[in-house]
Amino acid sequence: MSGIEAEGLVKRFGPLTAVDGLSFTVGSGEIFGLLGPNGSGKTTTVRLLSCLIAPSGGTARVAGFDVQSEPLKVREAVGVLTENPGIYDRLSAFENMEFFAEAYGLKDKAERGARIRELFEFFDLWDRRDDKAGTFSKGMRQKLAIAKAIVHRPGVLFLDEPSSGLDPKAAKDIRDLMEDMSRREKRTIILCTHNLEEAERLCSRVMIIRKGQPLATGTVEDLRRKMHGAPALEVTVEATNDALLGKAGKLNGVKSVNLSGEGALIFDLDDPEAGTPDVVAGLVKAGARVKAVNIMRPTLEDTYLELMKEGQA
């Protein structure tokens, strides 16, 4: 069963079309990145899928429930980390969690208490549980907001900039938690982020949207290949000369070879992963002393920027 199935999702606010025909599916246990510039429709998409607003067109099923006819069931099944942490400053951290745990259906007090303790200990908040949330730092508020979003162990989780405001250790803990929830607990996660490195590291697939429309959907590798072709192989050798360059160009599987500004050989191969050992062996045989080998993949950021440029054209 899919975590999310959206078909032709549209949202209009008067003359403005914020989401314009988005179709995608997200499998159970998948981390799906929703990427795009500010105002691209990411937040509106999350609001549609978490039943905060109704679609103007199209359909969507979240955790097996229809967003139009079963909004309450959808809201029960999902956890949402909104752009703003949504923490009640005058309530203590524990009171905040108690409220959300009960609102999300954790009826048993002992069960609630145990779950809150488990999360607070994970997020290093247990010692501050009785302090008013208003006294918390930005990072602590973000941790509390994430804790409240997952307190009921939702099957589908929407996270808007989860590592925003967190120190590197806490950000890593959150990433580990997301991976754990995805792999071990098979929870579906929609990650909205501007942190492309984080998206690249975590997401099995991403959708890049602009002005409410999808520019590209797929694995990070798919998008890279689509935008930049296969990655290049960079081999740094002690000394280069024309003879070596000529021999390198004739090696098995090599389509072309060039010399970079830094003196490294840049190979264009059909399959860089499979071809690397043969190329390195061929270079050694040709008398080269190999210092470093690197498969040059464009980052998700390169791909994203390229797509944005294309989208604007």
Next chain:
Amino acid sequence: MRTDKVLLVFKKDWLEVRRNWQILAPILLVPLIFCVLLPSMILLIPDSSSSSSEVGALIRILPDAVRGEMAGFNDNQIIAYLMLTFIFMPFFLLIPAMASSVIASDSFAGEKERKTIEGLLATPLTDAELMVGKMLVAFIPSMLVTLISFVIYSAIVDVLGLPLFGRFVLPTLNWVLVIFLLAPAVAIAGIAITVIVSSRVKGFREAQQLSVLIIVPIMGLVVGQAFGILLLVPEVIIILFVIFVIIDAIILRIGLGMFEREEILSRIR
């Protein structure tokens, strides 16, 4: 509608309200003026500015039952009695209206201002549970304040007025009907309107400014009572109660119909 979820919203909001002096100060200060200062001024500062003819004219428009209550009183006693048991009575409709409007203004508008509304609306609480929970948190404290104010007011009037009247004069049937029937009905109307307004404006201040309009009809009752145009006697109180119950039902129905998560979210600053 699940009662436990309504009470959950109530409990959460009540915890917030009771820690918020911006809200607590006005709902405690206004009743204090009405229940302590007003009777003390009447009973501790002697006033003989009204002439016998003015008092006579006032007595003539009163119902027989009221005139009977004042049998044997001199002019000063009559004026004090009328002020304490009649003229000030509608002020006690202002207490729940003002207290509830302050709390209710904070309901959705306050959450928008503090940017907690999206998280709240994302929970699986139904529209009715959210709305009724938020109305309860305005209704219960404001009715408690009204009831406590009435008890304090009655005690002050009876203790300080004993030397003047020679007997306890409060509570009367009129007061009991006003406090236990009319005040809750007026409060519900005020709260329902304020919660609707609060859900459709961007901030607490806007909600409060608009909800102050609820006080206008109550001020009409104050003026009506003071000039003998509309006296709050049992028959009038019961008619007003029935009218307000009908108004409450209509406003609540409209309010629930107008409650839309999307509309609320669209008005976040």
